[in-house]
Amino acid sequence: MTARPANAHQARLLKLLRDGGPNSRAQLGDQVDLSRSKLAVEVDRLLETGLIVADGLAASRGGRRSHNIRLAPNLRFLGVDIGATSVDVAVTNAELEILGHLNQPMDVREGPVAVFEQVLSMAAKLRASGLAEGFDGAGIGVPGPVRFPEGVPVAPPIMPGWDGFPVREALSQELGCPVMVDNDVNLMAMGEMHAGVAHSVGDFLCVKIGTGIGCGIVAGGEVHRGVTGSAGDIGHIQAVPDGRPCACGNRGCLEAHFSGAALARDAVEAVEQGRSEELAARLAANGALTAVDVAAAAAAGDATALDLIREGGNRTGQVIAGLVSFFNPGLVVIGGGVTGLGHTLLAAIRTQVYRQSLPLATGNLPIVLGELGPTAGVIGAARLISDHLFSPA
Numbered sequence: 001m002t003a004r005p006a007n008a009h010q011a012r013l014l015k016l017l018r019d020g021g022p023n024s025r026a027q028l029g030d031q032v033d034l035s036r037s038k039l040a041v042e043v044d045r046l047l048e049t050g051l052i053v054a055d056g057l058a059a060s061r062g063g064r065r066s067h068n069i070r071l072a073p074n075l076r077f078l079g080v081d082i083g084a085t086s087v088d089v090a091v092t093n094a095e096l097e098i099l100g101h102l103n104q105p106m107d108v109r110e111g112p113v114a115v116f117e118q119v120l121s122m123a124a125k126l127r128a129s130g131l132a133e134g135f136d137g138a139g140i141g142v143p144g145p146v147r148f149p150e151g152v153p154v155a156p157p158i159m160p161g162w163d164g165f166p167v168r169e170a171l172s173q174e175l176g177c178p179v180m181v182d183n184d185v186n187l188m189a190m191g192e193m194h195a196g197v198a199h200s201v202g203d204f205l206c207v208k209i210g211t212g213i214g215c216g217i218v219a220g221g222e223v224h225r226g227v228t229g230s231a232g233d234i235g236h237i238q239a240v241p242d243g244r245p246c247a248c249g250n251r252g253c254l255e256a257h258f259s260g261a262a263l264a265r266d267a268v269e270a271v272e273q274g275r276s277e278e279l280a281a282r283l284a285a286n287g288a289l290t291a292v293d294v295a296a297a298a299a300a301g302d303a304t305a306l307d308l309i310r311e312g313g314n315r316t317g318q319v320i321a322g323l324v325s326f327f328n329p330g331l332v333v334i335g336g337g338v339t340g341l342g343h344t345l346l347a348a349i350r351t352q353v354y355r356q357s358l359p360l361a362t363g364n365l366p367i368v369l370g371e372l373g374p375t376a377g378v379i380g381a382a383r384l385i386s387d388h389l390f391s392p393a
Helices: 008-020 024-032 036-050 113-130 165-177 184-195 260-272 276-287 291-299 303-327 337-356 373-387
Strands: 052-057 067-071 077-082 087-091 098-105 137-142 180-183 204-209 215-218 332-335 367-369
Touching: 008 036, 008 052, 008 276, 024 036, 024 067, 036 332, 036 367, 052 204, 052 291, 077 113, 077 184, 077 373, 087 373, 098 113, 098 184, 098 332, 113 165, 113 291, 113 337, 137 165, 137 184, 137 373, 165 367, 184 204, 184 215, 184 332, 184 373, 204 260, 204 303, 215 291, 215 303, 260 276, 260 291, 260 303, 276 303, 291 303, 291 337, 303 337, 332 337, 337 367
Parallel strands: 077 137, 137 180, 204 332, 332 367
Antiparallel strands: 052 067, 077 087, 087 098, 204 215
């Protein structure tokens, strides 16, 4: 993809076709502030670039039938969602529909060189399957703060060796296409906004609970990243005064008391104290415990596992309650690996938020689990690069 829209009107048309699929000139004209003649000029210019193509006749609205247009069907975007313990890679078309998706375990602490070797190998496998001859652009999510204009991670607490690594530049050279980089929870929020539970919501919070905890902030339909890219780093808000030491160097952070890693540690401690036969059996069988084991034990009715989930949900809910009072969102989405804990976790979070935030902020506030699961991040990554490419150069 070499062409870019020449102006804001063309960019708006491309994004309407991305988000709404093929459409007629007449229907597009209802959504943009352009005269019919000006709209025709801009559509014709986009057709000349090859970014859009004719797609048959539209249904009649009376009078002469309009032609449908759509984004070029050969456009391909690569979405990459790097987590702390796994990586998801997907190929999408221009409408951000997933054509192929791979997931593999991976430790982000191995460093950027090892991680990107795996990412490139997965991308090559998707390309070799016939899904794409090449990529028109790629979006990359990483589990830490990102200096967005440069596409560079900044002092990420759980990513040793990544500070200042030129992710965008390095992958752009390897993939041969434009690359954009963002924090993984921002991409989760963008994915849920594009195709998930937040599809019609302009102001919402998306909280990702996995190995760490982060929050995507969407205001007026746009992700708010802050001056240095660290907006939404709620895992390092103090939840317990003088509490456990955290990887960031402080004590009592939410992430140190409730996250995938913290929950696993608490589960092992419960076994050592003889408080859970169910967890003890799982530890003996597997040699380790994870949040998945805690979820399974809770589903089996284990009281200790249920208590661990409720306690973590309560602490998370206390932090979210403060965010709700401050931001007044229209929706709170809970996602990430730990959401396998399901409705026990959700109920604890809801209880704290509804109890602690003002009724004016919570009276019509849904707090829900994300709909897209592990595909939210890769869809958000594709959305990120398409936003860039569908903007005037």
